[in-house]
Amino acid sequence: MGTKTLGLQSTSRWVRRSVYLRESYRRAVEEQLDGDPKIPMFGLQNHSRVAVTTTVGTDTRLIANYQAGGTEKALCSSAAPPYFQPISLNGVEFRDGGLKASNPVQLALDEAKLIWGKDRLDLLLSIGTGQARTPQLNLVGINNVDEKLREIATTWLRTMNGEKAWEKFHASQMSDAGDTPMRCYRCNIAYQLDVEPAFDDIETIEGMRLDSLYTSGSYDTKYTKLPGNLYEPVSGECQSSVLEVQADILKASLYFFQITRILKGENDKFAIHGRLRCRLGLNDGQSFEQLLKLTKHFYINGQQLVGTYALLMPDRLLNISVQFEHVSVSDPIRIDVNFGGPYSVTISGFPMDIQVLRTYCMENGIEEEVLEAENSSDGDGSPFERAMTPTTDDPFYKMCWD
DSSP states (O other): OBSOSTTTHHHHHHHHSSSBOHHHHHHHHHHHHTSOTTOOSSSTTOSSOOEEEEEETTEEEEEETTTOOSHHHHHHHHOOTTTSOOEEETTEEEEEGGGTOSSTHHHHHHHHHHHHTTOOOOOEEEEOOOBOSBOOOOOTTGGGSOHHHHHHHHHHHHSTTOHHHHHHHHHHHTTOSSSGGGGEEEEOOBOSOSBOOOTTOGGGHHHHHHHHHHHGGGTOOBOOOOTTOTTOSEEEOOOOBHHHHHHHHHHHTTEEEEEEEEEEOGGGOEEEEEEEEESOOGGGTHHHHHHHHHOOEEEETTEEETTGGGGOOTTSOOEEEEEEEEOOSSSOBOEEEEOSSSEEEEOTTOSBOHHHHHHHHHHTTOOEEEOOOOOOOSSSOOHHHHHTSOOTTOHHHHHHTO
16 A cells, blocks of 8 residues: 555655555566566576666665676665665665666666776666656655655655766766777657656656657667777778677677787787687577577678688587788777678677787786797798688687688
8 A cells, every 4th residue: 555645645754754664666577586486587597687776865875686686686676765664674774776776877887897807898878768958846755754865865866867977978988999988778768758757657658658759860860980999899881880899899899809829920910819709509509590690791800701601500519710910009909790691799708909808818827929030931831820820620620711
């Protein structure tokens, strides 16, 4: 039972210190998460790293499925004042994470750096819940919120669409000399409403749904490449929408390069040996098969690898051997994948500076070999040419560079 019934509103909220009963909220969450085994969002069954925010006192904390799981964590993340009382666990009170982080995009980036270190970001996608012309005006029950939290609760309810947080985050990333700004996107719908609906205004849901159908084009605009930036993830002529390109970047991030050998010749010329691999495998079933069907070509520094389509077989792990030259210390290495359109997108971690690759090798026990110059004319080619010669025991190489 809620406390928005006329005549009982103020008294009920004052007694319970919330608009709705916490027990009813708990039952609703348990029915959604515990009743369906296909929703392992907060459990430890999901190999995807999932983190949600919660508020403890006036501090933002993270709850992650790689640290803990369960329905209690979902409750802790979404107990929004003044609508619900806080969730108490082991003497600690937890409230909705939006109180201090209505759009936790910076937290997501910081957490990713803690987990994966200096690895290049493939895609950061912020998805909004919609925005109207003006924020909420009448904040029901705000006076029942603890005084120490009332100010931040008021700010949260009036900035719930997360746009201000996104603008602040995006401005902070524009000084990045690499490609981080181009890897960060925000999708949000502009509702045809004068005032944003209240947190629990279910009567406006249908109108919001219709708005989303009519105004979806407001964020699905044409993708624009940043001219002159060497770290642009898209190569080739691109007339597609932002959402289409984001989907391709996500698919491309499932492919990665595993280096096995690096050789340095004269004039900062490098010979690089390795394998193209995929994060998906046989256990991923249709997802793996569908990705392979969509994949048409791979490119390394603009040169197409021919014959790779024959190696994209769903009954075996992807393991394509490649060798290539890189002759520039100023331009990054590009490894792109094409999904059938006029443009291609870089695989995970690329474009990559040669120095980043060299550092990785040094930190992971892959010794950089040095090729000495020779003046002989025995017809066997230079040391660099011999380093790039296909090995006879690797059938994959012959198919890739036919």
